Amino acid sequence: LGSAAFSSLMVEVMIVHFLSYIHFLPGSDSSTAAHCRYPLGMEDGRIKDHDITASSQWYETTGPQYARLNREEGDGAWCPAGLLQPSDTQYLQVDLGQLTFLTVVGTQGRYARNSGKEFARMYRLNYSHDGQLWRSWKNRLGNKTMEANDNAYVSVIKDLHPPIISRYIRLIPVTKMPTTVCMRLELYGCPWHDGLTSYSSPEGQLMMPPGYPIASLNDSTYDGAHERRKLSGGLGQLTDGVTGQDDFLVTRQYHVWPGYDYVGWRNGSLGSGYVEMEFVFDKQRNFTSMKVHSNNMFYRGVKIFSSVSCSFKPRLIANWETEPVEFRTVLDDRNPSARYVTVPLGRRNAKALRCRFHFADVWMMFSEISFQSAPCPPPTRLVTFQLPASTLPILTITINGENAKLSVFGGMTTPSTKDQPDDGNTPILIGCLVTIILLLVVIIFLILWCQYVCKVLEKAPRRILEEEVTVRLSSSSDTIILQTPPVPPRVSQMDHPYERVFLLDPQYQDPAGLRNKLPELSRSAETSGEYLFAFLSSSPFSSHLHLSFNQRHHVTSYSVPHYAETDIVSLQGVTGSNMYAVPALTVDSLTRKDISVAEFPRHRLLFREKLGEGQFGEVHLCEAEGLPEFLGEGAPLPDRDGRPVLVAVKQLRADATNNARNDFLKEIKIMSRLNDPNIIQLLCVCVSSDPLCMVTEYMDNGDLNMFLSQREMESTLTHANNIPAVSLSDLLHMSVQISSGMRYLASLNFVHRDLATRNCLLDRRLTIKIADFGMSRNLYSSDYYRIQGRAVLPIRWMAWESILLGKFTTASDVWAFGVTLWEIFTLCKEQPYSLLSDEQVIENTGEFFRNQGRQIFLYAPLLCPPSLFELMMRCWDRDIADRPTFEGLYQALRPHVVQ
Structure with missing residues (x-):
């Protein structure tokens, strides 16, 4: 990465790991019920x-204090x-x-060390955001009663479908006949940091298309008011963590009607x-973006919205602000897949x-609709102290967030004893006020100091490479001292770039395990800066360890290619496409004579479609008239029967x-250095005049991601219904070709850095050529994570x-090749780690590093042979x-392809 982009990524990942350790609840902030299943603390x-x-x-x-799952305190349970x-x-x-996203409830009866036998066979759940207005939970079919225990000792775990967003939970035992009931309980979920407390919208409608089942697109789990075809004051399917599928008639739930997953x-x-739609939040928040699935x-006449206009209200009793945020989407008539649309909200404040x-x-x-906000x-607090002493000034201290200002407005004359009688309590009052002033001065000093050291923290990634770094973790306390003067262990003043922070690991890392990792880490870190960064990304705050090292003493037992990190050309090219990482010396001192391909007449390029764009350039799909004749025999061009290429x-x-x-x-x-049957080739250029152009191959079948996502596996059904299909042999053939192209790049010490199906083009005969401009296409913008508005x-x-x-390195390209294989054998029907957010993916890399x-x-695709997985x-x-x-x-995959 470029130094600025890499430094930003380092800071962002440090923020993620830091926040993951200062959250005391070991739950995820995800609203996805499949991953938000952490015990909330009863046991x-x-x-x-x-x-x-x-x-x-x-x-x-x-x-009630004895109603803790798997605990045998008191007489063993709560009994009404x-x-x-x-x-x-x-x-x-x-x-x-x-507010908590509650997904699972666990119950037990009263066992009382083998002397109890009371339990509840059924129960109901009520919940409330504020402890005043209570709602009754019901499942997706409208049933309010949940089955519980049939003995006193075995715990029964029940998933909530749909999950609950609430702070207060009431568990109500239900019986069909008079009986004694005792219960123990555990709740599972994670904090709900979105802050959304309710949304209002028109009710969903019926879709009755001819020849298809009737689709009821109502919000069936909405828990607010439903009046005059308007939903208000509640939450429902748009916040239940379940995203609909590409075909809206197909549901993820059982025994529900077509269209259930959508409103x-x-x-x-x-x-x-x-x-x-109106959205109300728990407090005033600063909004970065909104994601709408x-x-x-x-x-079938269904499309994403063409545009959206969002107005903001700072307080519920205020008027809507007059300047809305407007966003226009890029409509897609080629890929019918459901998708998240991210709407930037311009960091506006609102409730x-x-x-x-x-x-x-x-x-x-x-x-689904979710918000990225903080x-x-x-608000600014104005505190004025007017001291009754003879010549003490009026002191005004203004505190706004973390900024402080101290003002002195003048003095007071000494009042005479005739005007004001002497009070024996006056010296005590003055002493107290002076003490308060001194404390406030100390607080102001600390705030200003924190502002200073946070600025230093922003520059720390660069300074780490130059200075001696010592990390001490005290054995007697849970504190960390970073002696890279002056770098504080505080990042709260930095802009938080994340939509949510996900805690994949509910337990802190074992200190002994960390010690075992240190030799391995020292081999893989080329510089002390990387060593410190990796260590901070993995170290718990409770470890007991002393570690010191110096930038002058590099560990060189592990060989790292010299083009890694600092020698890499910027990840995103000027046209918005990826640039291969190569040894830096190969791109120095360039002139026109270094360009080995021919100049093509610009007027023969006929524009057909804009594929994408970057900061300073664009990628177009064009027809090139007379290109085969221009290039001569042996040109890597498809047979177009005389038509433009x-x-x-x-x-x-x-x-x-x-x-x-x-x-x-x-x-x-x-x-121009690349020449392989499975690599996109530079054909010619137009550089004699502006604008500069390079002309590369393009395939009739487009990219592999779109090609596979529109197909099914070959079967009798696909043949009978004329459905586009591919065979297992086709998928293996594609895999071999990609490995062959990457083998060629590796032989040149080229690192692709963006290998994926979106960057593999396909012709009519299923020949694959690896390309590099998937990054520039809006269609795949959700596949890229943006670092503070710059690199992706x-x-x-x-x-x-x-x-x-x-x-x-080539080894990191191998990792990406494994993910690309996974895409191929899932027919590109979903994004890798589709149930994880971008921040959760970053957290997961920390788990790969810790290797515990x-x-x-990624799961094993159904179409994938075990040996291939x-x-x-x-x-x-x-x-x-x-x-x-x-x-x-390549050698492992090649035997599987039928020649």
């Missing part, structure tokens, strides 16, 4: 006794007073302390060309939002800087060392040296 005591209450208790020893009647509503209430509206049915089945989503077709359907800093043209814009112009020429030289990274395809250490068995791997797993080996080479991958 281990994090939920305190005073937060557990009940409507009644039989004895003191069966009070007397026999429980069928009409009773006795309850056990838990205050979770904050949808028909254009024109609301009296306007848009759907208006939308269906895009355009051939409520009103968004109007404009129709692009007959129907618009949403399945609580606003506290499709080519991809990278063009530098007129406003490009001199640096961008030089980088463009460097890219031309890099591309394909983190779902990147090896752990590329994310944490900035190392791009808690990292999340084993090969993928080898590509994702934590140790770089243990990953296969591309030569080995």
